Amino acid sequence: MGGTIRRAAGRARTRTVSLVGFGLLAIVGAYGLTFGGPSLLLVLEAAVPTTIGVGLVWYGLRSHDDESGTERATIVTVTSCSCGALGALFCLSSISLLSLRMGFSGGLAQPAINALSVGLGFGAVLGHVYVEFSTHSRENERLSRAVDASMDGIAVVVDGRHVYVNEAYASLYGYRDEATLEGRQWWTVYTNESRRRIEREVVPALSDRSYWRGTLTGTRTDGTTFPQSVTVSALADGYVVVVRDVTDQRDREQRIQVLNRVLRHNLRNAFTVIRGHANLIGDRNPELEQRHITPIRAEIDDLLTTADKARGVERTLDRHGDAELIDASEAVRRVTDRARAAYPDARIVSRIENPGRGSTMLSIEDVVVDALDELVDNAIEHNTANASSSDIDVATDGDGRDDTAATPTVEITAHTVDTESQSRLEFTVADDGPGIPATERRAILEGHETALDHGSGLGLWLVNWIVRSTGGELSFAESDEGGTTVRLSFPDVTDTKREPTSVPTQ
Structure with missing residues (x-):
């Protein structure tokens, strides 16, 4: 129930702009009924305030009921009413001073209504523009904070040069200050082989399908190198480079490959020797054959079956990319x-x-x-x-x-x-x-x-x-x-x- 009340209150706040528009239309109607006159003249006098009033009503009705729509409606309403009041006061004061200087008196209602309506319309536009700019500014600020806080290195490259790098990107290559990399050619942080690969693979891929993903070798300021996973995505006037140090991952893969080789070959050879000796013992002693050698053979078969299944698992998972x-x-x-x-x-x-x-x-x-x-x-x-x-x-x-x-x-x-x-x-x-x-x-x-x-x-x-x-x-x-x-x-x-x-x- 509390959520329903909050939503209803939000809808009421988003409709305040429409209420301003209805108020302006009511003023125009009261003016026509009070002063009357030829129909054509009334149409001409009411054209501007009526148009602005209808526009305000439409703007208020199309506003969203969420938090951003409520904020937008509040700001637009305040700026519209403020500008409208200032416009009307300025018009009335100007006409009053002019009448004192020129020595004439005339109607103030129609100029005041026009000034009020123009002020309301100008204020609504001003409030809307302010909200849009502030919203985009907050979004850009949140995005910038997220990029800066990212554990992955992120850089924006235009015309082959860094125009923005986050702290993680700079630290990957041994730089303490991100500004040191800005303005430098982005491929200068890679080895010669990786540079040739960038020219041979990365640049054509960006032209063909607007992205590239692979592994390159980066160079730190102290001359050491490290493998990195790189994703490059094309922008309208450049591209975004996302890098991640995969040294630990590559070392882990190498350890697994070595252990896998040992398990596959060395243990299989050892089991062959064990089976041979067990068979010799079983041939010489039938009692040992039944009590001990047969269980040994069964365990060896189970272990070899597990090794074969491990190879099958590896082949199956490797084939997943081509499924x-x-x-x-x-x-x-x-x-x-x-x-x-x-x-x-x-x-x-x-x-x-x-x-x-x-x-x-x-x-x-x-x-x-x-x-x-x-x-x-x-x-x-x-x-x-x-x-x-x-x-x-x-x-x-x-x-x-x-x-x-x-x-x-x-x-x-x-x-x-x-x-x-x-x-x-x-x-x-x-x-x-x-x-x-x-x-x-x-x-x-x-x-x-x-x-x-x-x-x-x-x-x-x-x-x-x-x-x-x-x-x-x-x-x-x-x-x-x-x-x-x-x-x-x-x-x-x-x-x-x-x-x-x-x-x-x-």
Whole structure:
């Protein structure tokens, strides 16, 4: 209720300019009724004040009810009334002095009304211009403070020279005073190789598509160099350069590459040696073979499988930038066909949306197929029924339901969720297994692992990375009948509305 009262008060304040206009029109009407005269003369006398009065009414009615509109209306009203009063007083005093000097007397009403109306109109224009300039001044000041406070280096370049740099930009190159860089050629802060790249890549890109993004090597005042991420955007008479020091990021990437190489090659070679010695021990002692060597081989196989999956994760994430759009139905079909071929003893059910006539199926990046494949693999391989499901003939009824309770079951669904603002494409992978541990789900959703909350592998992390990199959301839910439902929700890249009709496909 308080908000309603405040909005009503705001509307009342924004209408004050209209009230001034109505007041002027009332004065014009009273003048016509009081003094009368020929119609043509009255029209000529009322033309100027009537026009200004209507203009003030229109200006007041079009004002916004928000805080800026209220401020604008207040200032315009004050300046309009002040100028109007000053104009009328000046007119009356001038005519009075003139009548005393010249010795004549005449009507003062009509000149005073014209002076009042002109003053009101001039004051309204003056107040409006003042508000516009002050608003732009405040916006520019806020923008300037934001740019100055930015952690990224920002520079404005005109004719190849710095005309503005913020403190972060100057400090990146070792300058304590931003003014030292202003006026200098912007490419002088880069190495010779980066300068050649600017001429070869950056300048043509700005001409073709008005922006460029990449990595260059900057030079500090002490002669040291550093890698930086650079974004250049073209302006009407120059361009904006945004730079960020990525030394830590590059060092981290190099450490990861070295560790990855060690894990891939050195550990694989070590495991090969360990397996060979274990086999020799097992051949000489059958008892050790059963009790110790077989578990050693199993652990080695698990570790090598994890290493292979890590390589697959890297390839999948690297391919994300080159992903293609496919229909959601095609994504479900790919996942279903692969799962049925890889796990013939499991029951795979898929449900996809059947769009209305004339509509097209929602699209998604094909890299999401890898996430769905991983969820299906995880659901089947960790299902306790999987161990006893071999040699079982799966029978399904008309609804696609399996009559064999021991068979692992996975259902893959794709459908849309329509809201007032947008449509979202949702995939769900539901299973009847033991479920995903709460600690593992919590680690994935929170984005980091702890000593207590951690995952048992890379599968769910791969799913999480793919979903987040494609702008989606990941969630988990437990079924009352057992098992887990994993939901992947993505924004509709086609933004196409349709009537959702779910039909099963086999």
